Amino acid sequence: MAGATKQRTAHDRAGLSDELRGFREVQRLAYECAETVAAQLRPGVTEREAARMQRDWLRERGVRDWFHLPFAWFGDRTAFVNFKIPLQFFPTGRKLEPGMPFILDMAPVYRGYAADIGYSGSLGLHPVQDRLMSDLRPHRELILEQVRERRPLREIYENVERLMTRQGYANRHRAYPFGVIAHKIDRVRERRWSPTAFGFGTQSLRGLAADALHGHREGWSPLWSPYRFSDHPPQPGLWAVEPHLGFRGTGAKFEEILVVTDSRDPGESAFWLDDDLPHVRRWAEEKAA
Amino acid sequence: MSGMSGTALAGARERRVSTGGIELCVAELGDPDHPTVVLVHGYPDSKEVWSEVAERLASRFHVVLYDVRGHGRSSAPVPLRGGFTLEKLTDDFLAVVDAVSPDRPVHLVGHDWGSVQGWEFATVARTEGRIASFTSMSGPSLDHFGHWIKKRMTRPTPRRAAQLLNQGVKSWYVGMLHTPVLPELAWRGPLGKRWPKIVQRAEKFPDSSYPTASLREDAAHGAWLYRDNVRPRMRRPRTDAYAHVPVQLIVPTGDAFLSERLYDDTERWAPDLVRRTLSAKHWIPRTRPDQVASWISEFVTAREEPAARAPQQKAPGRHADRFGGRLVLVTGAASGIGRATAFAFAEAGARVVAVDRDAEGAARTAEMARLVGAAEAWGECVDVSDEQAMEKLAAKVATEYGIVDVLVNNAGIGLSGPFLETTSEDWKKVLDVNLWGVIHGCRIFGKQMAERNQGGHIVNTASAAAYLPSRTLPAYSTSKAAVLMLSECLRAELADKSIGVSAICPGIVNTNITATSRFAGVDAAEEKRRQERSSRLYGLRNFPPEKVAEAILLAVVKNQAVVPVTPESKGALWMSRFTPRTLRRIARLEPRL
Numbered sequence: 001m002a003g004a005t006k007q008r009t010a011h012d013r014a015g016l017s018d019e020l021r022g023f024r025e026v027q028r029l030a031y032e033c034a035e036t037v038a039a040q041l042r043p044g045v046t047e048r049e050a051a052r053m054q055r056d057w058l059r060e061r062g063v064r065d066w067f068h069l070p071f072a073w074f075g076d077r078t079a080f081v082n083f084k085i086p087l088q089f090f091p092t093g094r095k096l097e098p099g100m101p102f103i104l105d106m107a108p109v110y111r112g113y114a115a116d117i118g119y120s121g122s123l124g125l126h127p128v129q130d131r132l133m134s135d136l137r138p139h140r141e142l143i144l145e146q147v148r149e150r151r152p153l154r155e156i157y158e159n160v161e162r163l164m165t166r167q168g169y170a171n172r173h174r175a176y177p178f179g180v181i182a183h184k185i186d187r188v189r190e191r192r193w194s195p196t197a198f199g200f201g202t203q204s205l206r207g208l209a210a211d212a213l214h215g216h217r218e219g220w221s222p223l224w225s226p227y228r229f230s231d232h233p234p235q236p237g238l239w240a241v242e243p244h245l246g247f248r249g250t251g252a253k254f255e256e257i258l259v260v261t262d263s264r265d266p267g268e269s270a271f272w273l274d275d276d277l278p279h280v281r282r283w284a285e286e287k288a289a
Numbered sequence: 290m291s292g293m294s295g296t297a298l299a300g301a302r303e304r305r306v307s308t309g310g311i312e313l314c315v316a317e318l319g320d321p322d323h324p325t326v327v328l329v330h331g332y333p334d335s336k337e338v339w340s341e342v343a344e345r346l347a348s349r350f351h352v353v354l355y356d357v358r359g360h361g362r363s364s365a366p367v368p369l370r371g372g373f374t375l376e377k378l379t380d381d382f383l384a385v386v387d388a389v390s391p392d393r394p395v396h397l398v399g400h401d402w403g404s405v406q407g408w409e410f411a412t413v414a415r416t417e418g419r420i421a422s423f424t425s426m427s428g429p430s431l432d433h434f435g436h437w438i439k440k441r442m443t444r445p446t447p448r449r450a451a452q453l454l455n456q457g458v459k460s461w462y463v464g465m466l467h468t469p470v471l472p473e474l475a476w477r478g479p480l481g482k483r484w485p486k487i488v489q490r491a492e493k494f495p496d497s498s499y500p501t502a503s504l505r506e507d508a509a510h511g512a513w514l515y516r517d518n519v520r521p522r523m524r525r526p527r528t529d530a531y532a533h534v535p536v537q538l539i540v541p542t543g544d545a546f547l548s549e550r551l552y553d554d555t556e557r558w559a560p561d562l563v564r565r566t567l568s569a570k571h572w573i574p575r576t577r578p579d580q581v582a583s584w585i586s587e588f589v590t591a592r593e594e595p596a597a598r599a600p601q602q603k604a605p606g607r608h609a610d611r612f613g614g615r616l617v618l619v620t621g622a623a624s625g626i627g628r629a630t631a632f633a634f635a636e637a638g639a640r641v642v643a644v645d646r647d648a649e650g651a652a653r654t655a656e657m658a659r660l661v662g663a664a665e666a667w668g669e670c671v672d673v674s675d676e677q678a679m680e681k682l683a684a685k686v687a688t689e690y691g692i693v694d695v696l697v698n699n700a701g702i703g704l705s706g707p708f709l710e711t712t713s714e715d716w717k718k719v720l721d722v723n724l725w726g727v728i729h730g731c732r733i734f735g736k737q738m739a740e741r742n743q744g745g746h747i748v749n750t751a752s753a754a755a756y757l758p759s760r761t762l763p764a765y766s767t768s769k770a771a772v773l774m775l776s777e778c779l780r781a782e783l784a785d786k787s788i789g790v791s792a793i794c795p796g797i798v799n800t801n802i803t804a805t806s807r808f809a810g811v812d813a814a815e816e817k818r819r820q821e822r823s824s825r826l827y828g829l830r831n832f833p834p835e836k837v838a839e840a841i842l843l844a845v846v847k848n849q850a851v852v853p854v855t856p857e858s859k860g861a862l863w864m865s866r867f868t869p870r871t872l873r874r875i876a877r878l879e880p881r882l
Contacts, residue, residue, distance in 0.1 A: 127660055248632060248835075
């Protein structure tokens with residue numbers, strides 16, 4: 001893809017601001033956590049234990065606040081099968097079995113910078129999830145391309161969904177609150193006490209609420225949804241984008257930060273914060289193979 | 290001894306094996322170097338019951354059949370009483386096996402009493418190492434049967450009592466066979482004379498070459514199978530009747546003599562068990578030779594070459610017992626309900642042909658179908674409204690993949706708009722795909738099914754619009770109403786051939802039919818807007834096509850005639866029956882898009 005080769009990414013960008021570097025650092029930390037915990041998962045580990053492992057690992061490395069607490073989904077819960085209420089997202093006592101797919105999802109706040117990531121894997125080989133992960137690649141390209149074209153977020157959402165349908169998959173991010181494919185993410189003030197409510201950091205929730213209020217006045221929303229309130233061009237800022245594919249009881253997603261600016265240069269107007277992430281490396285290997 | 294009808298087992302090599310004063314007539318087909326498959330017949334039968342199956346297996350296996358003592362051209366014990374115990378039948382089996390395959394264990398296949406014997410062979414210690422696998426059809430182990438009854442007698446919950454009663458009614462003839470002399474008189478007299486006609490008609494045998502002339506003596510002697518074994522085994526069933534070999538259990542759902550429930554506990558007795566279900570009556574070696582032979586081949590091959598075993602274990606889906614290895618063709622399989630249906634069949638281990646005019650989408654469906662468990666899958670690019678293309682497809686499918694077991698005529702397009710603004714072009718287009726596509730499918734593939742005469746199923750995707758009048762969908766509704774009636778008529782016609790026909794009426798389902806629908810009487814921009822709007826509304830309703838696919842599989846399993854799927858579809862069907870006037874009122878409303 002011509003656009004992809006020219007695509008300028010954060011780590012080769014000389015003038016990456018301190019702020020973006022802060023976000024990149026926490027995002028990398030979170031992905032490192034995901035990879036470490038994923039490597040430690042064994043048959044019999046429960047979702048709660050996996051979530052606890054992520055939490056402990058990050059706490060040891062200085063994370064004190066969360067955008068949301070770590071989630072872990074095993075087996076058909078990766079595709080949110082039969083999810084009716086948001087409480088079902090929380091980790092359960094389900095045990096990991098050989099050949100089961102899993103997803104780790106966490107959003108730590110580190111030195112005041114928040115990240116929100118999603119990591120898909122399986123215990124042993126899982127050809128279906130492998131295929132899903134490979135098929136997520138065009139989604140990453142499509143999202144960036146269309147954000148650069150400044151298309152309304154709602155339209156991009158529908159185009160992503162269309163691509164999923166064409167691939168034969170179900171759109172599973174529709175199961176998230178408000179059906180969002182992405183949400184804004186921002187700096188969080190560091191406090192000595194940072195409580196969570198329903199798994200979400202109250203500081204971050206406050207930020208999101210403030211954005212929602214602003215946005216409501218100005219005609220945009222910090223939530224990127226299929227609904228009318230997302231019918232506006234991409235709002236400058238940082239977006240945690242999380243396309244989630246589901247296919248007959250197997251789900252796969254990635255989640256990472258997309259930087260949107262008000263620059264007129266298309267390459268500068270939007271870019272992925274970091275291209276050195278597990279799923280991106282995996283696609284590069286696939287391409288090389 | 291009466292002679293065998295000459296044509297039944299063409300090209301068989303015959304030999305006689307003596308055991309315990311009996312001479313058994315053994316026939317062999319195929320290359321003796323191939324794995325040996327031993328076919329054991331039931332009652333009142335002779336080895337010729339297997340002729341169709343044996344013929345199909347002969348190219349890949351060393352097929353061995355023998356007449357059970359007292360049947361066909363094997364001699365009968367003297368005296369008959371006490372000469373038919375399962376112990377003696379096991380002696381016979383071992384003698385045959387030692388003669389035809391002294392070095393390698395054999396794959397055992399039994400039908401009816403052959404299967405009852407087979408269970409005995411597969412569960413007694415002295416055959417260990419002589420049997421490699423056992424395929425059982427319509428014949429439970431007497432010991433398992435005994436335990437089954439005991440379990441239900443000791444704690445007769447209403448359900449268990451009903452199961453007992455049901456099987457009791459089906460076993461009426463067993464009591465009759467225990468009376469002295471009368472059964473012999475009947476079989477040698479009027480019953481023996483009429484039996485061929487009775488069984489051919491009741492079971493719908495495809496031809497009249499079976500039963501063979503030895504029937505009367507077979508049936509008279511075979512009564513001792515029951516008298517020598519049933520009572521002792523029912524009274525004191527063996528408690529150690531565990532199969533020491535892998536077992537494939539083929540259960541015909543329409544068996545007049547054996548309830549499906551009999552096999553509920555079989556997992557307990559046979560740890561390595563593969564279940565197969567077939568919509569057929571008792572004599573499946575006669576009426577479903579293709580399917581029976583292909584399941585035997587698959588099972589035996591998997592045990593001979595462990596590497597080939599993977600596909601069987603790959604398909605964990607519901608109804609895998611029913612659709613494993615069967616050929617399913619789905620039209621409109623590149624998206625929506627068709628695609629979900631292809632995947633659902635794939636998960637059940639079927640072989641799937643995905644047909645669509647979108648070649649890329651069809652190929653993708655086939656590829657993903659293989660990934661979720663289809664034994665094999667192919668994508669075919671065909672426009673269902675093109676008769677010649679459909680003919681070509683049918684010919685190709687028949688030669689390359691086989692005769693279709695389940696046909697799903699699903700391809701359809703949407704057309705909305707008032708009747709007075711719908712052009713004849715629009716009409717032609719929608720009828721070509723929605724109606725003619727179904728007609729071509731039913732005619733061409735249905736004909737192949739009927740000619741094969743081994744059952745099958747046709748599913749047509751109609752719509753809730755078929756019985757729900759509206760001012761917005763006159764053409765679409767008309768086409769779907771035609772499909773519904775076509776399905777009902779075809780169901781009546783094909784019932785004789787054991788081919789089921791179902792019409793599925795999904796309702797509002799989240800597929801891309803809205804995005805490709807034609808809106809009559811508006812310009813292109815307005816059409817685009819309405820497509821998007823209706824897509825959004827269908828998205829909000831968000832009824833997944835996967836649920837329709839589930840309903841389709843269930844419709845085939847249960848042979849349902851008309852299946853409304855979504856609640857609104859069910860409601861509309863109810864209203865069309867009981868409150869049609871209200872429905873007509875609602876039809877006048879014009880929905881805003």
